[in-house]
Amino acid sequence: MQDWITLAIMRKEVLLFLFIMAKALPGRAQQADTTILLIADLTVQLEATEAMNAMYNFDFEEARKQYNWLRQLHPGHPLAYFLLGLNEWWKIMPDTEVKTYDKRFLYYMDSAIVLAERMLDIPERRIEGAFFLAASYGFKGRLYSERGEWGKAASAGRKALKYLEISKGYSYLSPELLFGDALYNYFSVWIPENYPILKPILAFFPDGDKELGLKQLREVAYNAFYTRIEAQVFLMQILADDNYNYREALMIAEYLYKHYPNNAYFHRYYARYLYSLHNYAKMEPVAKQILVRIDSGMTGYEATSGRYAAFFLGQAYQYRSQYDSATYYYERAVDFARQKDALKTGYCVYSLLNLGRIAIKEERKKDARGYLRQVKKLTKRKHPAHKQAVKLLKEV
Numbered sequence: 001m002q003d004w005i006t007l008a009i010m011r012k013e014v015l016l017f018l019f020i021m022a023k024a025l026p027g028r029a030q031q032a033d034t035t036i037l038l039i040a041d042l043t044v045q046l047e048a049t050e051a052m053n054a055m056y057n058f059d060f061e062e063a064r065k066q067y068n069w070l071r072q073l074h075p076g077h078p079l080a081y082f083l084l085g086l087n088e089w090w091k092i093m094p095d096t097e098v099k100t101y102d103k104r105f106l107y108y109m110d111s112a113i114v115l116a117e118r119m120l121d122i123p124e125r126r127i128e129g130a131f132f133l134a135a136s137y138g139f140k141g142r143l144y145s146e147r148g149e150w151g152k153a154a155s156a157g158r159k160a161l162k163y164l165e166i167s168k169g170y171s172y173l174s175p176e177l178l179f180g181d182a183l184y185n186y187f188s189v190w191i192p193e194n195y196p197i198l199k200p201i202l203a204f205f206p207d208g209d210k211e212l213g214l215k216q217l218r219e220v221a222y223n224a225f226y227t228r229i230e231a232q233v234f235l236m237q238i239l240a241d242d243n244y245n246y247r248e249a250l251m252i253a254e255y256l257y258k259h260y261p262n263n264a265y266f267h268r269y270y271a272r273y274l275y276s277l278h279n280y281a282k283m284e285p286v287a288k289q290i291l292v293r294i295d296s297g298m299t300g301y302e303a304t305s306g307r308y309a310a311f312f313l314g315q316a317y318q319y320r321s322q323y324d325s326a327t328y329y330y331e332r333a334v335d336f337a338r339q340k341d342a343l344k345t346g347y348c349v350y351s352l353l354n355l356g357r358i359a360i361k362e363e364r365k366k367d368a369r370g371y372l373r374q375v376k377k378l379t380k381r382k383h384p385a386h387k388q389a390v391k392l393l394k395e396v
Contacts, residue, residue: 037127037128037131037174038074038077038079038128039079039128039131039174039176039225039226040174040176044070044074044079045225047069047070047073048066048067048070048079048083048225048226050066051063051065051066051067051069051070051083052083052226052229053259053260054066055083055086055087055090056090056229056256056259056260056263056266057259057260057261057262057263058090058260058262058263058264058299058300059262060087060090060091060299063083063087064084064087067080067083067084067087068080068084070083071084076115076118077115078111078112078113078115078116078119078129078132078136079112079132081108081109081111081112081115082108082109082112082132082135082136083226084108085105085106085107085108085109085111085112085136085139086139087108088101088104088105088108089101089105089139089143090263090265091300092105092143092146093265094264094265094268094300094301094302094304094305095302095303095304096146097340099147102143102147105139105143106140106143109136109137109139109140110136112132112136113132113133113136113137115132116128116129116130116132116133116136117129117133119132120133120166126166127166127177129163130163130166131163131176131177133159133163134163134180137156137159137163138156140152140156141153141154141156144156174224175219175220175223175224175227176220176224176225176226176227178216178219178220178224179217179220179224179227179230179231181213181216182213182214182216182217182219182220182231183213183217183234184208184213185208185209185210185212185213185216186208186210186213186214186217186238187208187213188207188208189207189208189209189210189213190210190242214235214238217231217234217235217238218235221235221252229256232252232255232256233256235252236249236252236253236256236269237249237269239252240273240276246273246276246277247277249273250270250273250274250276250277253266253269253270253272253273254270256269256270257269257270257286262298262299262300263300264290264293264298264299264300264301264302264305265300267286267289267290267293267301267305268290268304268305268308268309270286271283271286271287271290271308271309271312272308272312274286274312275287275312275315280315280316280319283312283316284313284316287308287309287310287312287313288309288313290305290306290308290309291306291309291310291313291332294306303336303337303339303340304336304340304342306332306333306336307333307336307337307340307342307345307347307348308347310329310330310332310333310336310351311329311330311333311347311350311351313325313329314326314327314329314330314333314351314354315354317329318330318354318358323358323361323362326354326358327355327358330351330352330354330355330358331351331355333347333348333351334348334351334352334355337351343378344378344379348378349375349378349379349383349385350385352371352372352374352375352378353371353372353375353385353388353389353392355367355371356368356369356371356372356375356389356392357392359371360392360395360396365396368392368396369393369396372389372392372393372396373389373393375388375389376389376390376393
């Protein structure tokens with residue numbers, strides 16, 4: 001299980017590992033509970049609101065200051081440390097290959113773990129401590145999976161199992177605690193549908209329910225506080241990538257972009273869904289702003305977002321037969337791909353293919369052959385772009 005296909009599968013599944021595996025543990029009967037959770041305290045939420053808004057708007061320094069103030073107000077509680085770790089995580093999100101923030105991310109998550117472990121022996125704090133332990137180990141597992149450190153990722157997942165079991169079934173205390181159940185219900189069905197190789201593993205797990213999972217995820221996305229935006233990101237991507245419901249996905253992306261206009265990750269997805277719905281008029285200024293921000297060195301804006309934006313703009317101008325502008329943006333898309341060693345990605349390959357088509361229309365036969373040969377070199381014979389390049393080469 002070492003080929004790249006398996007690793008690609010594991011990259012997505014390790015992210016969800018702890019939510020899936022938790023359901024294999026014996027269930028416990030739900031009992032009435034009067035526990036008061038700090039994460040459900042409205043006063044604390046008000047204290048954290050400004051910091052979380054700053055974080056999601058990529059004002060990481062302001063968020064750090066506010067989280068440190070929260071740490072002073074609630075010493076010995078894992079909440080502030082977890083949020084400080086989340087602050088580092090969102091620095092990673094636009095380009096997960098960047099490792100600059102790994103050390104501080106792990107420090108804060110480990111600090112949250114130490115403090116949460118102390119809460120387990122306090123009856124009225126046990127559920128909340130388990131929540132932070134599961135969440136902290138879960139985010140560590142996500143990072144390790146991005147780094148290809150599968151052993152560490154699996155270890156983090158295993159350590160989270162018992163803590164998820166402790167907090168499972170108490171979502172009436174806080175919608176935050178429903179997040180794991182929502183992801184399990186959806187992905188326990190989605191995974192075997194899309195990755196048959198994992199069916200034997202999931203055969204031993206309780207049945208999930210995709211519709212229930214979506215319903216629960218919507219509840220978290222609308223009603224939770226600390227996990228609300230994370231749930232919205234999952235919901236947005238599920239709606240678009242799995243259900244092809246680009247209109248609803250766009251609604252979420254537009255909300256996130258308008259509320260956090262400096263978040264490069266949300267900016268990218270907003271442009272992407274506008275493009276998917278062929279709303280080129282609205283997409284064009286959004287995509288151009290991405291490129292302007294990359295060129296100015298704005299925090300979070302990098303070559304991956306550039307590759308997306310430039311390709312979308314190339315398509316828009318090619319559709320309008322404005323070939324000079326289309327060529328400019330397609331070439332930028334290829335350049336961004338080269339910066340990230342991502343020449344085999346779809347946006348790059350189809351940028352080259354379209355550059356070839358434009359060159360044919362403009363009777364630049366030598367240029368056309370050069371672009372089309374690059375497509376052949378970068379793709380396998382069964383790839384649609386490869387087949388189209390072969391066909392076009394015969395016409396040049």
